[in-house]
Amino acid sequence: MSPEPAAAAKEDRMTGYGQYEIMYHWNHLDWNFADPEMEREFEQNEYWKKALPAGIKTDEDGNTYVSVPRRAEGIPATMNKIVMKDGKPLLEAYPSWEWNEAGNSDMLQHVLGYEIDERNRMWMLDQGHLNGAPSEEGAQKIVIWDLTANKLVDSIKIPNDIAPYDTSMLNDLVVDNRNGYVYISDSGNTVPGTVRAGLIVYNMKTGEFRRVLDRHESTQPYPGFRFSIAGHPVQEDKPVQTGVDGIALSADRLALYYTPLTGRNLYAIPTAVLNNFNLPLEDVASEVRAIGSKGSNSDGMYADNQGNIWYTMLEGQGIGYYDPQTRTFQDFVSDDRMLWVDGLFVDRDGSVIFNSNRLHQMFGTPELIDWSNPYNLIVWKAKTGDDLRSYVYAKPQPAAKQ
DSSP states (O other): OOOOOHHHHHHHHOTTTTOEEEEEEESSOOBOOSOHHHHHHHHHTTGGGGOOOOOEEEOTTOOEEEEOOOSSTTOSOSEEEEEEETTEEEEEESSOSGGGOTTOTTSOOOEEEEEEOTTSEEEEEEOOOSTTOOOOTTTSEEEEEETTTTEEEEEEEOOTTTSOTTTOOEEEEEEETTTTEEEEEEOOOSSTTOOOOEEEEEETTTOOEEEESTTOGGGSOOTTOOOEETTEESSSSSOOOOOEEEEEEOTTSSEEEEEESSSOEEEEEEHHHHHOTTSOHHHHHTTOEEEEEOSSOOSOEEEBTTSOEEEEETTTTEEEEEETTTTEEEEEEEOTTOOSEEEEEEOTTSEEEEEEOOHHHHTTOGGGOOTTOTTSEEEEEEEOOTTOOBGGGOOOOOOOOO
């Protein structure tokens, strides 16, 4: 019998195509405060008008975690777990309120991207910046937390020569425990007018960092790029200039995929190239492959254990995926309420979890937000296939016979 065509296998795998539902929704984010004074200040100063869910993930016990960027003053906690209180989803500082102390460089300052690996450990990427100011010494770091034991595993500082404290924006990371590497996207747009974007590689065995593709064409905003969401131009007077943002590690660990937010192209580079710290930077750059246009610009990206590369669609108001087997891009779900689809994750039950957060309106056209609307901020769940899971659970492929 001849092997099943890749396209047919894909159709069989995507048994829930187009089926999606709302997991959580808010008119604005709210916390389960431990400190009444903090709660009073949060409400009185309306800090919630700049509080949005960015990264979204679930652990092996079904707990849902949310990162909230500290792009403005008054964000109570940057890393959180959703708890239900009187039927309402609230955020609770995670791992604790102490660990979210703003102004303490040893604690979590500003988390966007994070990962939950196959050992139920959370890798939190702390970009360090508070309210857009340069990072303090030691604030940029990777914090590894054991979710099962509820304890710190490690806190790894990211130095200024790898991610400059004044121009970096450490956006997201992916984790390869099998080979011992972490890959980080630096969007590079903290300082207005400066886009020093690139990729960062961390070697778990040696503890070394290396910055690659710094200001390379593939990691930069596409020149002159403008985009609209739901018919409204995004920051028309001050166009978005964000470099490499979404990042995804292939299931076989052989390729790293990435995309700038300001642009539609998807790129890939062999991980063997990234992992060779002795390879000249110009030789690293020569290995970049342009995959093609996704048809929409994207924020978050994620890979599953079957090889698909999932991405959010800002212009397309939904999510899509790239199939490396067929080399095709496919829209998956879209909804008029999906305004700025940000974080993306493939859970253990064959679903894609993602959120929409109106980032462009909060920080561009806040007058367009009706704060009485209970669906301003939404966490969505789209069914894919029962055999789909996060890339971290992909099984190693047997070596080819010589």
